[in-house]
Amino acid sequence: MRNQDISYFPVNSIKSLKEDKPKEECAVFGIFNSPEAANFTYLGLYSLQHRGQESSGIVTSDGSHLYRYAGMGLVASVFTESKIKELEGYAAIGHNRYSTTGASFLRNAQPLRVESHLGGVALAHNGNLINSWDIRKNLEKEGSIFQTTIDSEVIVHLMAKSGSKDPLVALSDALNIVQGAYSLLVLTNKYLIAVRDPNGFRPLVMGKRSDGAIVFASETCAFDITDTEYIRDVEPGEMIVVDHLGIKSYFPFSEKSHSLCIFEYIYFARPDSYIFGESVYKIRKSLGVLLAKESPVDADVVIPVPDSAVVAAQGYSEESGIPYRSGLIRSHYVGRTFIEPDQKIRDFGAKVKYNVVKEVVNGKRVIVVDDSIMRGTTSRKIIKMIRQAGAKEIHFRVSAPPTISPCYYGIDIPTHSELIAATHTIEEIQKYLRVDSIAYLSNEMLDKSVATHPSKGFCKACFTGKYPIEFQAIEEGNQKSLFQEYAVEEN
Secondary structure, three states: OOOOEEEEOOOOOOOEOOOOOOEOOEEEEEEEOOOOHHHHHHHHHHHOHHHOOOEEEEEEEOOOOEEEEEEEOOHHHHOOHHHHHHOOOOEEEEEEEOOOOOOOOHHHOOOEEEEEOOEEEEEEEEEEEOOHHHHHHHHHHOOOOOOOOOOOHHHHHHHHHOOOOOHHHHHHHHHOOOOEEEEEEEEOOOOEEEEEOOOOOOOOEEEEEOOOOEEEEOOOHHHHHOOEEEEEEOOOOOEEEEEOOEEEEEOOOOOOOOOEEOHHHHHHOOOOOEEOOEEHHHHHHHHHHHHHHHOOOOOOEEEEOOOOOHHHHHHHHHHHOOOEOOOEEEOOOOOOEOOOOOOOOOOHHHHHHEEEOHHHHOOOEEEEEEOOOOOOHHHHHHHHHHHHOOOOEEEEEEOOOOOOOOOOOOOEOOOHHHOHHHHOOHHHHHHHHOOOEEEEOOHHHHHHHOOOOOOOOEEOHHHHOOOOOOOOOOOOOOOOOHHHHOOOOOO
């Protein structure tokens, strides 16, 4: 009998290359009523790779059994043609992971698959549950045994403890206990269920293929590769249930104020996607336009920090009339690790990922557009490389407000004490980066970029410190002054 839960583990790597950016969250993809469910899910996950690169997994159903395969690494490395063929069934859910809670181990890879009195249940989760540890402690006291360290597992435990034998009721009961962000896909041998939390923090879209298959994904870019037509977003607080009888929609949760993650538009989502009912490209470009209006500067060329700041830099260039050029080239073939030679190379991590086009910046007054600054360490190294390539002046422009607070809803943003804008003034940041000027987009201009958006509200807690869901956050340690840590010169 074939093993229904197969594992794959790559060779350990040598050196971690951590980029000073908020880390991608997770991606989910699901499909119902397709004879090639596993293959389409593989393609959907491939197009959503930017949302998580630690692990990838797929669970399928043939109506009688759930088949699971998961591995550490990128989608194309985890899945082979033979593995895809072993994932039989007409329905599937898939997941790409970047850990916001729980360590990066194979046992934490999703989708989860469990067995209980409800039958087989698989779950793929994008988001973060802010009360999961309290729930977990209580469940452990009552005898529950957890197989992972991820927050998502509490949902399946709560489902199993529900008094209902109906998985739909059990899921509703469980989600009425948890708090936080979740765009969730749940697969049983009868149903594919898509759920979005009442605040609507994370995106989740629904589409339909010409053969009648119903598809769900974190972003619409996964629809393009699978020939899926976008129907609509899953609404905040909505549970959509798909089975062989059709599609049903429920709203089993108390209504809450919408708090869509604004950082999806700024950084995370692919510019060719539509999320929250609007084009990512349109919003991202408007951020660059508004930044140019708010913080103009005389210069010869505008260059982005690729890839996420490209569209904002194009907007800045068009509004300012200053030519746009590709002054930084980013390697797309660098993984999370790399082998460094014994003879140390200065700014190794930045040089592996970026290189400067000297012909673009030499002797020029350069505007560098980026979408965010977290600790500032990578930005400082990039600026140094541009300066060494001959730039006469460097003006740094950020197409978002200063990031001053961590995220507790599914994005891995550093703690408050690690965020440079939370602990230093604009003048200090300018000195640390060694730029001729620096300016961020204001919160007012950020609001203007989504002023005509159909949504009722956005979460901007990382810029304001005002969290839509109250909880007690724990801050660890104190950040050493950047001027002490890196001995920044006065001149």
